[in-house]
Amino acid sequence: MIVDLPNTTTSQISKTLVKIREEGGAVALGRVLTLVISTNLGHEEEAIEAANDASREHPMRVIVISTSLDGHHEADTARLDAQIRVGGDAGASEVIVLKAYGDTASDEDGLVTGLLLPDAPVVAWWPGDAPEVVSISPLGRIAQRRITDAAAQSDPRGFLNHLSRTYSPGDTDFSWTRLTLWRAQLAAVLDQPPYETITAVEVHGAPDSPSTGLLAAWLQMQLKVPARHELVTPAHGSSGIQGVRLHRASGVIELERTNTNTVTLVQPNQPVHDISLIRRNLRDCLAEELRRLDPDDLFGEVIQHGLAELDAPTVTGSITVPVP
Template identity: 35%
Template sequence: MTTLWDTTGSAVVKALSAERRAAGALAFGLALTLVVVVDEKNVAAAESAATAAAAAHPCRLLIVVRRQIDAPHPRLDAEVSIGGRLGPGEAIVMRMYGRLALHAESVVLPLLASDAPVVTWWQDEPPTRIAFDPLGVFADRRVTDCDRAPDPLAALRLRAADFEPGDTDLSWTRISGWRTLLAAAFDGRSDRPRSAHIDADPSDPSAQLFAGWLRAKLGVPVDVAGTGKRGIQAVRVAVDDGEVAVSRADARSGTITRPGVPDRRLPLRQLDVGDLLAEELRRLDHDVIYAEALSAWSGIPDLAGRSGHREHIWQDPMAQAPAAAAVPAAASATATSGPVAEGGS
C-alpha cells in the first residue's frame, strides 16, 4: 500500500502503476470501474460494502471522499493498494479538500480502467440532479439509495423526475427476491389478478417501487399499508379463487401461499448493502423494468424512453440557489400522481 499526502492526480496514477508492478501483474481482468462517492463519516461503511461488491466483480475501486469543501486551499490525500484491506483488486481512496472536491473528475478520469464500463455509487444521500455531479455524468450506470435520504419518498420522486436510462436505486434492488418469489407463485396459474396489497411502511421506497412494479405488470390497484415493522412483510394478490401471497417467514426465507396448493418456504434473504451493490453490478445495461416501475409509481410517463444522455450542469454548493431550480418542472406536477402513489402514502 502507498499513502500519498498533499499530492497530485498524476502522482496517484504513478503510484498505481508502481503498485501493479510490485504485485507482479501488469494487467488485471477488470470488469468495470466502481466509483464510490461518500462523506468522511461514512467511509468505513462504504469501504466495507464496496469491498464485498469488488470481491464478486473484479473492478478498479475508486473511493472519493469529499471533505471540507470550504477549506481555503485545495488538497488531495490518497491511499493506493492492490490486494490490501480493500480486497484482492485495485483500490484507491482519495480524500479531497477545498475546491478540488468540486472537480473530483479531474483526478478520477485518468484513473478509470481502459475500455471498461464505469459505475458510480453515491453511498450517502443522492444528489438532487445527477447532472450536477460530473462523477455521475461520465458513468455508464448510476446507483443511488433513496433509503438514506431524510425523506425517502421525496428522494424517489426526484429520481423519477431526473431519471435517464442507466440510473438505478438500491431501494429497487432490495425487492429482487420478493419479485422472484411472487413471479414463482404465479407459475402455472392463468387466473386474472384483481388487486394487490403490500404489507409495509408506506414511507418505504422499496415498498412503493414494488407497488409500481405490480401496477405496471398486472394493471391492478395496489395498496401499501403500514405494519410498524421495517421492511416489506408480505404481498397479497387477490385472484378469482382466493389470494396468492408471499410473506416473510424469517430473516432468510419467505412463504408462498396459493389456493389449493400446500405452502412452500423458499430463500428470501435480507441482503446487506455490499450484497445489494454486488447484485446491481451484475448488469451494466439499462434496467427497463426499474424504469417501468418508477414510471408507474410516479405517474411520469415513458421514463424508459428517455435519451440516456446527460451534460454536466455546474452548480456551486457554496452558493445559495433556489430549490425549485434543481428539479425539472415536471416533478412537482406529476411525481405524486397516479393510484399507486396515492394509495401508498
Template identity: 40%
Template sequence: MITTLDATTTDGIVSALLSHEGVAGGSRVLTLVVDTDAAGLEKALEAAHGASRDHPCRIVALVRPEAGDVCEPDGRLDAQIRVGHHAGAGETIVLLPRGRVAEHVDTLVVPFLLPDVPVVVWWPCVPPEHPASSPLGRLATTRITNTPALPDPSAALAALAPSSVRGDIDLAWTRITLWRAMVASILDPVLRDQGIDDIVVAGEPANAAVSLIVCWLRLRLGVPVERVDVPGAHGIDTITARTPAGELVIARTDHERVSIRRPGAREPQVVIMARREPVSTMNEELRRLTPDLVYEEVLASFAAECSHRAVPAVPAVHAVDAADADHSRED
C-alpha cells in the same frame, strides 16, 4: 497494504500506484467510482470490495470534505492506495480533497479511470440532484443511487425520478429482485387458472422498495394494487392476492425465510429467501451494466403517481392476518 499520501497530487498518486506490483489494470472489468462522506467510507468500501471479488475492478473512492472543514487557502489532496486484502479483487484509491481541490471532483477522478472498460459511479449516501448531469455522472455509463439509505427513501426516489435517464438505477429496485421473481412464479399459475381480484402490499412506510413493487404489480397484472403502511415494519411485510378461491398471502417471516399461504392449504409453505446485503445488490448491478428497461417503465409510473397524488398510504397495524409471522425488518 495501505499506502498513505499526504498533501499530494494526482501525478503523485499515479506514480505511487504504478510502484505497486500487479495494479496495471489489465484484468479489471470496470472502474467503480464511489462518491461518499467520511462516515460512510468504510461501509461503502466493504460492499464494493465484496462485489469486486466477482467483478475485478479498480475502485476510486472520493470522500467529500465535512462542512466547515478548514485547510490551506489553495486546498489540499490527501490519498490512500489500498491493495491486497485491504482492497478486494483489485486496487482501491481513496481521494480526500479539501478546500478548492474539492470543487472539481471529475478532474481528480479522471487520471485513475481504466481505459476501454465501463465506468460505474455509485452514491451510497446522498446523491446529487441530477446524477446523470453531475460532474461524476457525466463520466459514467452506469449510475447507481441508494435511496434506501436516506431518511425518506420514497420521497428521495420521487425527487430523482424526473431527471432519471437510461443508465440510472437505484438499489431500492435491486433489493426487490428476489421478491419479484418469487411473486411472478407464484401468481402466474393463479392468473391463468382463476384470476386475481386485487392485491394488497403491506410494508414499511416511506420505503422505496415497497413503492416500486406496488407500481410493478399494477403495470404487470392490470389489477387494483393497494399499499398499506405497517408502523414498525421494515421493507416488504406481506403481499396478499385476493382470488375467487380466497386469499394467497406471501409473508416475510424472518431475515432468511418467506411463508406462502394458499387458499385451502392447511399449512403454509416456507421457502428460503435471504435478505439482500449491500454486497449482493452491488454484485447484481455490476453484473448487469446494461439499461434496465423494466425499471425505467416502473420508475416512470411511480413518478407519474407521485405527481398526481399527495395522499399517504392507508395506515394500519396489520394489513392481513399474519399472526404466525415474525416479520423481518428487511426487504
C-alpha cells in the same frame, strides 16, 4: 498492501500505481470496469468493504472520493490525501481512496478522470446522500451506470418521486435491487396452477421503505390491476416490505414476512410454506447492479410511469411480525 500518499496529486497517484504494478506484477490485468464511489469523510469503509466483496465477481478499480458534507472541512486549505490498497486489502480489486479538503473537493470529476481505467465502463455509486440530479452531476456525466440508494436519503419516498422526474437511462437505485428476490418469488407463485386472473393487489411495508412503493408499482404494471400501497408500523423494529396479497377468484395468496430472513406463503387449499427470503446487503445489491452495464429499461418504466400511476399510500396502523 496499503500505501498512504498525504497531500498529493492525481499525477503522483498515477505514478505510484505504475510503480506498484512494476514491483508487484500487473495488478490491473482483468479489470472490467471502474467503480467510482462518492461518500462523506469518515463513511468510506462500509462502501469499500461492499466493493471489495463484489470485486470477487467483478474485478475492478475502485476509486473512492470522500468529501465533507458541504465540500469543505473545517475551513481547511485545499488538499488531497490519498491511499492505495492492493492485494489482500482490496479483494480482487485495487482501491484508491481520495480524501479531498477545501476547494479541492469541488472538482470531483477532475480528481478521478486521470485515474479511470482506459477503455473500461465507469459506474458511479452514491451510498449516502445523492446529488440533486445524478445524471448531470460531475461524476454522473462520466458514468454509464449511476447507482443511488433511496433508503439512505432523509426522505426515501420523496427521493424516489424526485428520481422519477429526473430519471435518465443508466440511473438505478438499490430500492429496486432489493426487490429482486420478492419479484422472483411472486413470479414463481403465479407460475403454478390454478392460472386465475389476479383481480387486486395489496403491498404493505414500513413507512420508511421506498421498495414497497416500487413493488406495488411493478405489480400494477405487470398484472394490469389496481395495486394498493399500504404503510404499516411493524413490531420489533422490523423494516422494509412486510407482505403482499394477491386476490383472485379462488381466494387470496399471501406472502408475509415473519422474520428478517423468512416469509410465510399462504394459498387457498395449499399447505402453509415458510420460504427463505433474506434481506439483501450492500454487497449483494452492488454485485447485481454490476452484472449489467446497459440501462435497466424495466426500472426506467417503473420509476417513470408505474410510480406516477400508483395511488398515494394509505396508512393502515400496525402489524405484529413474529420473531424467532
